[in-house]
Amino acid sequence: MTHQPWTPTDTWEWAGDANYLTTYRDGLVANSHTVDKLHPSALGNLTAENLAPYDMLVTNQPMLNISASEIQAVEEWVLAGGGLFVIGDNPGVIDNHHLDDLIAPYGIQFNSTVTPYNQAVTLFDMHPTTEVCTSLNYHGSTSLILSGGAYPIWSYAPGEVAAAASEHGEGRVVVISDANSVLDTWITETNNKQFAMNVANWLTTSKAEVLLFHDAHSIPFYEYYRSAVADALNELGINFMLTFDRDYFNLSMNLQDWDLIICDANSMSPVVNYRFIKNHLENGGKLIMRDFLFRASNGTNDWDMSLFTYIGFEGADDFITTGAPTIYMWDESHDVFGRPVNFGVDRFESTANFWNTDWTNVTLHSNATAIAGITPTTAVNQSAIVLGVEGRVLCNMFSISQYFDDYDNSTYADNFELWLNEIVYMMQPTIDSPGDLEFDLAGSSFDFEWSAYSYAPGNYLIKRDSVIITNQVWDGLIIVDVSGLSVGVYEFELIVSDIFEYHATDTISVTIIDTTPTTPTTTTGPPPPPADLTVLLLIIAGVGVVLVVILLIFLKKKKGS
Incomplete structure (x- = not known):
């Protein structure tokens, strides 16, 4: 609950119109929700850091402007799974333009007209927020204008929307047009309180398993x-x-x-x-x-x-x-x-x-x-x-x-x-096996991820060929590095444990190959030493003697023939 709402949560806070959200807050707490207030801060209320711990944000007729950076932070939080509950009211009493800026990304805007006081709202579409509800009682509110993927939950009449929802990314948004329906004086009328509790149940469970x-x-x-x-x-x-x-x-x-x-x-x-x-x-x-x-x-x-x-x-x-x-x-x-x-x-x-x-x-x-x-x-x-x-x-x-x-x-x-x-x-741990893998030393990727899940992770252990290579706290992704391994086949085993000592195991085979191309080479020795000149001359001279002898013999044979 944030940005100094026109109707505060507790009687000891600032005076709005002397109506409060005490019963609504107490109902949320009774249903095992934890409720905090984000008081005005020079650093901004709606920052990513402030929103991160929470499942649902309630904005009730804010008297303080919501900045552009806060609107962006809220949208990013909703996209990631957050639940936004926006409470508007009679435009003749409170200016809804702060809220219009906030909810614009979700296809919902407040109308400028005023609806009748003490009006029963009985037309609804079956939705998780309407469980065991048959009617709401609104007191001088307005209606909502929808576009995009936004859809009506409760309507005064066909096409005249009193409460609407939108699903944005992994998150959810509900907007109601009458703040009185959740205030102490009127929340107990018809199904006002039940609907408000159902809204919290739906908004906080977009990622529930x-x-x-x-x-x-x-x-x-x-x-x-x-x-x-x-x-x-x-x-x-x-x-x-x-x-x-x-x-x-x-x-x-x-x-x-x-x-x-x-x-x-x-x-x-x-x-x-x-x-x-x-x-x-x-x-x-x-x-x-x-x-x-x-x-x-x-x-x-x-x-x-x-x-x-x-x-x-x-x-x-x-x-x-x-x-x-x-x-x-x-x-x-x-x-x-x-x-x-x-x-x-x-x-x-x-x-x-x-x-x-x-x-x-x-x-x-x-x-x-x-x-x-x-x-x-x-x-x-x-x-x-x-x-x-x-x-x-x-x-x-x-x-x-x-x-x-x-x-x-x-x-x-x-x-x-x-x-x-x-x-x-x-809810024991589970492992999504990557199956047997092959890595090439000629490639550039040398790791793989083991996808494992537990709502209460404890630790994990990895063995390679029956030898423990990793044993540590399980607090995120499980990445296995296979760089440095030689060509061959290896057995990897993962054992994950939750805090209650339930285990899950998976064993895969990892093959390392090497397709790096090779180039043929010729081996050459050192050059021979230079020949000795004397020896060379003797060899030449010897060849000359041989030639002379051969010639003489040839001539002699021919002459005597």
């Missing part, structure tokens, strides 16, 4: 942003997008690429789109899932159960509704029960009973493995935690979120700790 869906309508006052699974993701520092309505979960699955989808469906799963989830898995994604429909066998319902067969099980048409069963660890040594939390016990127990279905009975196929169940030892059709699709899927057959007890006496709820371990297990 985890999509979370969970429902808990049977638990009074359930806080989706502070649930056990959400707290686990926040504890691990993993950016995630939250959905808690089935239709918006189906929408969000196709809005961006997700590394991990967590579907903790307890009461609304019949319309969760299993086909979308299966597509996610077939494209290499990962999944943690709980669904009370796991129990349903093929052919006994109207839903496509091929997802469950793909994972490695089918329902056995049996379930428990009398309360959360004891969950026994059939494989206590499995990493799910040891990292980052080492439970040190062989079971979980819970006294809660929030949902009608507390455990579902399934029959495993050969392509799935159970590591926990509801019996002390391994038993057929009694599985509780199932792994499938080569370890990329983990299914909880029990309602994990209601295990609020602390059976291992760690001072933390068992559901929070188990979510931690399951998420860390699914």
Whole structure:
């Protein structure tokens, strides 16, 4: 929040129009966001350095001019993935031209006309920011003019836009035309607050790799942003997008690429789109899932159960509704029960009973493995935690979120700790292998990059022909230099580790050749020493004697013949 807004955040700040953003700020904090204020500075508020640590910038009716350099810094920050929330208002009360300059790159401008006071806004396009919303209440605002790729979210009427969005590079922008909708006096009207919270959820997750869906309508006052699974993701520092309505979960699955989808469906799963989830898995994604429909066998319902067969099980048409069963660890040594939390016990127990279905009975196929169940030892059709699709899927057959007890006496709820371990297990490091490589000594490139990923990188180690050549902190690109190697074939192995000691390895062959052209050469020795003149004369004289003798003999023979 920056540039001295007309309506400040706290009552002790400057007096604007005696309305504040306290409730909005408190709501963001309650949802696990951290909120800071950028106070006026001679060096400028909106610099690349100031913006870098943040996921979202809120500008609310600024009373200070926004400089050209700041506008450029904000745009570059948005292009890199930042989220910009711009709050304008009635042009008869506040001049929106500062904001027009700021949002011009995103195809959104404020109109100069004033809309009616106390107006219900009910026309909206389905968008992540409208989840569980049906209307807003605006009080004397204006409308928005859109161009380029900007699009409406809420409208007073067709073509008369009240709130809009734009996606710019890797970042996102939302602009609303009525500041009153987020101020203390009016934010609790209709869905004003829910929309404002949804805006923050969407703007801060443009680069998120985890999509979370969970429902808990049977638990009074359930806080989706502070649930056990959400707290686990926040504890691990993993950016995630939250959905808690089935239709918006189906929408969000196709809005961006997700590394991990967590579907903790307890009461609304019949319309969760299993086909979308299966597509996610077939494209290499990962999944943690709980669904009370796991129990349903093929052919006994109207839903496509091929997802469950793909994972490695089918329902056995049996379930428990009398309360959360004891969950026994059939494989206590499995990493799910040891990292980052080492439970040190062989079971979980819970006294809660929030949902009608507390455990579902399934029959495993050969392509799935159970590591926990509801019996002390391994038993057929009694599985509780199932792994499938080569370890990329983990299914909880029990309602994990209601295990609020602390059976291992760690001072933390068992559901929070188990979510931690399951998420860390699914988010293990990965390596994108470059494949076998060849380098020519006649060339100019003598290094290659190993692309590896982890949300919590630890260190990496490189071996060449089984000998360690690099062992260091993993804090960026992994570049391997092969200059100085002779012609031959070498084996390189990369081992990456995250902070929880999960590893990934890759081994490749590197061949060094030399196609440098060669030029044939003739070897010559030193010149012979000069001949001795006396010897030369003797040789010549000897030749003369020979000639004379030959001549005399020739003549003699001819004469006597």
